Amino acid sequence: MASPGTSESVLKGINESMVVTDISAGNAVVESESLRKKRPFQFWAIFVVLCILSFICALDVAIIATALPTIIDHIGGSNVYIWIANSSTIGSCAPQPLYGQLADVFGRRGPFLAAILLFILGSGVAGGASNAAMLIAGRLVQGIGAGGIYVLLDIVCCDLVSLRERGKYLGLMLSWSGLGAAIGPVIGGAIAGSDWRWIFYIDIPICAVPMAVYIWLFPSRKGLTEYKWAQKLLQLDYSGTFLFIASTVAILIGLVMDGTEYPWSSWRIILPLVPGVVGWDIYAAFFRSFTTSIICQCMIFFIPIYLQGVLANKVVTAGVYFLPFAIATLAFAVLSGILLSKFGAYRPIHAAGFAISAIGFGTLTLLNENMPKVGWVFLQLLAACGPGLVLSIILPAILAALPESDVAAATASFSFIRSFGYVWGVTAASVIFNAFIDRNLSVVRDSTTHSLMANGGAYSLASYTYTIKETLATEYWNQVVELYTIGLNAVWWFGLGVSLLSFLVVFLQRGLELRKELDTEYGLEDTES
Known part of the structure; x- marks a missing residue:
């Protein structure tokens, strides 16, 4: 690690908007002086790298949705369709706390560099796949890399930036992720x-460029080679990590086969779910x-x-x-981050979001075939406001009660919970949708269409x-x-109920002050002159 004198001189050279307040321990404690002063080139270059990686990871998840039928038509694998679609999710969720x-x-x-390389490697294997097994393997490796990228994006x-400003920058980074998710189906x-x-090869050049910039600009911890690696490795929670990963994989396997490959009553579903839930419940x-x-x-x-099933539009x-x-x-995510940076209060924004x-889900029940375009566009905007306001300011609220030394561990847990919630969101909503479709199939009296919509067929x-x-x-x-419409x-x-429950939980959380100071050994101040 750089000496106090070196850190102070470097700080003055690369970031005039920061003021050193304590460097006695070799770690620079810096405070934002004025938002009117510009941040250095190094900061923005690294932040752009984070945004690009956020974009490509989200694009990779969304782009395959519309292309998967075509891929299966070329290399086969219709009998393992569900595994091709979810292998990346399984790969990304489980190792996140380890990262x-x-x-x-x-x-x-x-x-971070290891995660990017794994993502590139998996993309190459998936792009060159000649059969379904090779594609699943490539997607699995790709997911392991993406899981690390998700975690390190937030950590870096x-x-x-200081805790007070994180909502704003996380919102900006999230906007790139949302852009990738939005245009993914169209591009796919x-x-x-x-x-x-x-669809997979495109990841390689897009990731290679920011990786090179990251190597060039991101600071390495000076003196890291002096650390006793064996002692550091012994500090890892091997038993806890093994239990966590095993439990997560068990749950995900059960969810992936969520009544589509086997019925919910099947031992093949119950066997992985029960021990998985018991093991994962140990973690808060x-x-x-x-x-x-x-949501x-x-x-x-x-x-x-x-938009497809009721309004009969093509996928694109x-x-x-x-x-x-x-x-x-994305717009509301950036807005909430700006509000948090300005006022420093996250509970009112959470409650409003x-x-x-809840209101947005309630108004979505008004959707029908005869609603004019201006109507369903407005309802989409209203529905987006709620989660948009909350997305970018959850992590700062979690970190408010923790010291900067716990940022990596807490962010990894947050990233996993977020990804795990995505899996549950799709699964729970799909189960409810399919159940109500099957329960009301008698509404459709055309025998061919009736059979096509049964047993989960309505979604596809x-x-x-x-x-x-x-x-x-x-x-x-x-x-x-x-x-x-019934489904x-x-x-x-269901979404309305989850929203109301979340609203009530907001009042159980503490409203803590968000720090304006940044005390970390991993920031830009560690860069050599």
Whole structure:
């Protein structure tokens, strides 16, 4: 680590907007002096790298949704469709807390670069896959890398700015993630029509450039080679990490087969779920992060079902029509970060966000085939306001009660809970949707369509309703629309309930002051002159 004198001189040279207040321990404690003064080039270059990586990881998740039928048509694997779709999720969730521990032992730079390389390697294997097994393996490695990227993105962002300002910068970074998620289905559909392998190959050049910039600019911990590596490695929680990863994988396996590959009553579902839940329950979940992820997934996965299944739009068109929600979510995420930076109070924003989320889900029950475009666009904007306000300021609220030395571990746990909530959001909402579809199948009297919508078929069938509408009589088509509306309303009511529960939990949390000082050995002040 740099000496106090070196740290002070470097600080003056690279960041005039920071003032040294205590460097007695060799760690620079800095405080934001004025937002009017510009941050240095190094700061913005690293932040742009974080935004690009946030974008490509989100794009990778969303881009495969519309292209997967085409991929399976080329290399086979229809019988393991669910594993191709979810192997990346399984790979990314489980090791996230381990990445947090590694970031504390080895610093941020090494684990981050390793995660990027794993993501690139997995992308190359998936792009060159000649069969379903190779594709699943590539997606699994890709997910392990993406999991590390998700964790380190938040950790490095926290290392760059004080707690008071983190909501603003996390919101900006999240906006790039949302952009990737929004345009992913459109890009996936377009690439699949030409050469589906570039859905994965495109990750390689996009990641290689920011990785080079990161190596060039991001500071390494001076004196790290002097650390006693064996002693540091002994500090890792091996038993806890093993239990955590094993429990997570067990739960995810159960959720992936959530009644689609096997019924819920099957021992193949119960066997991994029960020990998985028992093992994972040992760890305290960050409730608001978990429920916010559920709320987001309900909207992200089922508003497009309305646009396709009820309004009978093609996948690409539905992706374009979904942009109001995606863009509004990003705008409100940035807005909440700015408000947090200005006023320093997160509880009122959390309460407002969850309250608006409940209202948004309630108004989504008004969606029907006859609603004009201006109507469903407005409802998307309203629905986006709630989760958008909460997304970027959950992590600062969690870190408010913790010292900077715990940022990596706490951020890794937060990242995992967020990802795990995404899985639960899709699964719980899908189970409810399919259950209400099956319970009301008698509404559809056309025998062929009836069979296609049964046993979870309604979700995938939504992508082809634009062709079904052309072949069905008006009476039968209206029945299809009615059934989709019944299933979607059940999801909206579920989301409303989760939002109200989250709103009530807000009043149980403490309103702590957000630090304006940054005390870390991983910030820019460690860069050599």
